[in-house]
Amino acid sequence: MPSDLIRGWLPVRVKxxxxxxxxxxxxxSVRTGLWIGRSRPASAPAAPSPHLDSQAGTAQSDRxxxxxxxxxxAASPAGHSLLRDLVxxxxxxxxGVLNVTPDSFSDGGQFIAPERALAQARRMIAEGADIIxxxxxxxxxxxxxxxSAEQEQKRLQPVLSQIxxxxxxxxxxxxxxxxxxxxxxxxxAIANDVWGLQRDPEMATLVAQRDVPVIIMHNxxxxxxxxxxxxxxxxxxxxxxxIAAKAGISTENIVLDPGIGFGKTHEQSMIxxxxxxxxxxxxxxxxxxxxxxxxxxxxxxSEPHQRLGGSIAAHLLAxxxxxxxxxxxxxxxxxxxLRVTAAIEDQR
Numbered sequence: 626m627p628s629d630l631i632r633g634w635l636p637v638r639v640k641x642x643x644x645x646x647x648x649x650x651x652x653x654s655v656r657t658g659l660w661i662g663r664s665r666p667a668s669a670p671a672a673p674s675p676h677l678d679s680q681a682g683t684a685q686s687d688r689x690x691x692x693x694x695x696x697x698x699a700a701s702p703a704g705h706s707l708l709r710d711l712v713x714x715x716x717x718x719x720x721g722v723l724n725v726t727p728d729s730f731s732d733g734g735q736f737i738a739p740e741r742a743l744a745q746a747r748r749m750i751a752e753g754a755d756i757i758x759x760x761x762x763x764x765x766x767x768x769x770x771x772x773s774a775e776q777e778q779k780r781l782q783p784v785l786s787q788i789x790x791x792x793x794x795x796x797x798x799x800x801x802x803x804x805x806x807x808x809x810x811x812x813x814a815i816a817n818d819v820w821g822l823q824r825d826p827e828m829a830t831l832v833a834q835r836d837v838p839v840i841i842m843h844n845x846x847x848x849x850x851x852x853x854x855x856x857x858x859x860x861x862x863x864x865x866x867x868i869a870a871k872a873g874i875s876t877e878n879i880v881l882d883p884g885i886g887f888g889k890t891h892e893q894s895m896i897x898x899x900x901x902x903x904x905x906x907x908x909x910x911x912x913x914x915x916x917x918x919x920x921x922x923x924x925x926x927s928e929p930h931q932r933l934g935g936s937i938a939a940h941l942l943a944x945x946x947x948x949x950x951x952x953x954x955x956x957x958x959x960x961x962x963l964r965v966t967a968a969i970e971d972q973r
Contacts, residue, residue, distance in 0.1 A: 759796070814837060817840040885920075916940075936954075940959060
């Protein structure tokens with residue numbers, strides 16, 4: 626990491642929110658600090674973990690918490706500073722989306738040329754991205770065509786190592802362990818699995834062996850309007866965490882993602898966002914990626930590139946609900962919105 630990015634420790638007051646019910650959040654504040662720059666020496670003080678307590682607002686969520694709340698497995702004694710540093714800031718870390726695909730729902734084809742992908746990565750870093758999430762297979766819920774591991778690697782090979790060389794953490798967005806292993810060998814630091822360790826049986830073993838952070842995302846093969854989506858997500862997370870524990874993945878390396886837009890109706894995506902704080906019972910960091918998702922179009926008709934306002938609204942609510950990482954196509958606007966919101970909240 627370039628040493629000129631290290632600045633110093635800045636004390637700040639941040640808000641920790643306790644959900645009183647689904648409509649009336651309350652808050653109090655704690656003293657913490659922010660290390661200015663992209664890395665922090667081991668001697669610098671670490672900010673405390675975000676407040677994870679949650680009071681359920683409905684009988685349904687009471688039932689969910691009763692079935693899922695239990696002590697987390699013991700974490701590895703080794704310090705996993707990458708993820709800890711990302712999620713311990715006064716406002717959520719921002720993950721910039723970079724798809725080197727011809728068919729992603731929002732930006733398919735725009736960055737498949739290596740020079741354009743690299744330029745976009747540089748731009749997102751300049752705009753304040755903390756992570757670059759690189760994917761070479763579209764996982765959009767509507768009509769995505771599966772590709773082989775070889776094809777994914779072929780798309781990644783000209784550009785991934787150059788993006789890694791830019792100096793911030795890179796996550797590999799792939800459900801295939803073979804692709805994830807190749808990307809980790811090339812310098813990627815995080816595995817982002819849209820099937821939460823449940824599609825490729827080798828993924829959990831790979832993550833455990835490499836001792837890297839993994840994003841476990843909820844998914845379904847198809848949406849079902851008749852299910853209790855919160856219960857379904859919680860059950861999925863329980864299964865994924867059991868797989869992770871069996872493989873030996875440290876809890877310090879796990880992030881949970883409710884999978885907005887994946888295997889859900891538009892209403893279910895909004896329910897997951899509105900009740901995000903209920904997933905704090907897992908005592909793990911939460912990631913939300915609502916950027917340009919189709920549920921926004923159902924509220925205000927718009928094409929993907931016209932959904933910036935809706936994306937920011939969803940992400941600000943997600944941050945209030947406990948999200949510690951926000952995944953977005955629009956980095957500059959999202960960084961500004963999160964930081965301004967945090968600054969205003971600090972004045973209460």
